[in-house]
Amino acid sequence: MNPTAPAPLRARRRRDQRRRPVFAIAVTVVFFVLLYLPIAMVVLFSFNAQKSLTVFKGFSLRWYEAFFHDNVLLGSLGMSLEVSLVAMVGSVVLGVALALGLVRNKGRLGTYAGLIMMVPLITPEIVTGVASLLLFKGLGITLNSGTVMIAEITFSISYVTVILRSRVAALNPEVEEAAMDLGATRWQALRLVTLPALLPAILASAVLIFALVFDDFVLAYFTTGVDPQPLAVRIYSAIRFGVEPTINAVGTMMLAGSITLIGLALAIPRLFGRRGGLDLISGE
Template sequence: MARAKKLERKPLVAVVVTVLFFAWLYVPIFAVALFSFNDKKSLSAFSGFSTRWYVDFFHNEALLESLRASLLIALVSAVGSLVLGTMLAFGLERVRSRRGRVVGAITLLPLVTPEIVTGVAALLVFTGAGLKLGLDTVILAEITFSIAYVTVIVRGRLASFPLEVEEAARDLGCTPWQSLRLVTLPALVPALIASGLLVFALVFDDFVLAFFTTGVDPQPLPVRIYSSIRFGVSPAINAVGTLMLLVSALLIVAALMLPRLFKSRSSSLDLITGGERR
């Protein structure tokens, strides 16, 4: 912190923009939270406090099914992409062949492809292969899309991990798999958790891919929300939004607490933002 003090005084413009930015960021969120407690159906005038929309939500089997479906999709996608993305990160980081670079480029393509393209393409490949569209297809598409995030984050951490430690383990008699399991993987845990949380959160709220790859019921939550807002939304949706906000806030706080749990210097948030490789 001493470093910051030596800098020039705070740049006024930046501070003002930041304050305005936070206001802009949170106004609609407060509106959502506020109107989720409105006692009337209106979304523009608050007439009185009521929890009826939460009651509605918890009695709406279709919405609950969607919520469960989205949680399942996010969980399976996070685990699946963690496994594949970590394998890929290792392969790419340790195999420095031309073929490795080609594979590396391919896996990063989803990051530079607009989601609508990925969505359309996934729809075509699934229907073409005769798969029944449903939660399975959504999960397949989401994993494909998320592998790149895991790879980028884990690979970054792996690059900063001194290979000598692993070599030392092998000099002490470990097999390559043992040195991987006992030495390298534990060091990667914060990165794994961070990327798992990131993928979970991204997939849970992902609309475009889910929209194109979903089929039979239950619909993922964002798809259900989309279909209800086209024709005017019920405040039960605001209740859902408020609950989702709470859940994601908890997830982020968990991510912030991670470094304390693992006694590492840097926050796992740094992993997500890329600040780790300083």
């Protein structure tokens, strides 16, 4: 507060600061309650001793046990992990290269690449799903985990590129040039100077993509074969055609997993001593 401000103004400022927007705060409180209640319900009923999905009858781990004895679900978990891992590596490699190329490539190719990488971001997933399904069928490719991986990579490249592009643009190109003046080749400058500077953003986007792909349902649903199916697709069928409480246990574990990963993605830039993990998400 400015001590030289005239007394009445100071009093007014103090009053303004104390004045809380009661309505906005009330809405926010209700919002938070409704945001977390559904998640809390899933977690709570995953520990239910009874089969009921509405009445809680004591604590038990039986649904977790049931999951770890269900070979179909375990197979789906394995497939989801495999797909997420491959999609993460593939989309990060392609996406980082694309981000570097885009920022530095002012030619016609750069313009075209910049344009087409924006399209997936405004395309609803169901459209991407339909399009991928048609393409695979058209090329005569049998649907299996490989087709899910290809579709997920296609969907994820744009995210990696968007996250990385602003970071690349923020780099000072003179540092790279200085490395080259000191005798490094383009490639060496890229590998020894640029990529290390981008490492936090690369790691954060990798974790983010892993979480997004692992949780993704729509694309997986359109591009998976019959057996095995990704975990999210199994969950969908389970919810649609009669819910077993096992689903609550699977859901709880998936929640724990994705919340850990997102926490990690937000924390990584901070671990490297940079501010603003959140702008990863708001895309700024």
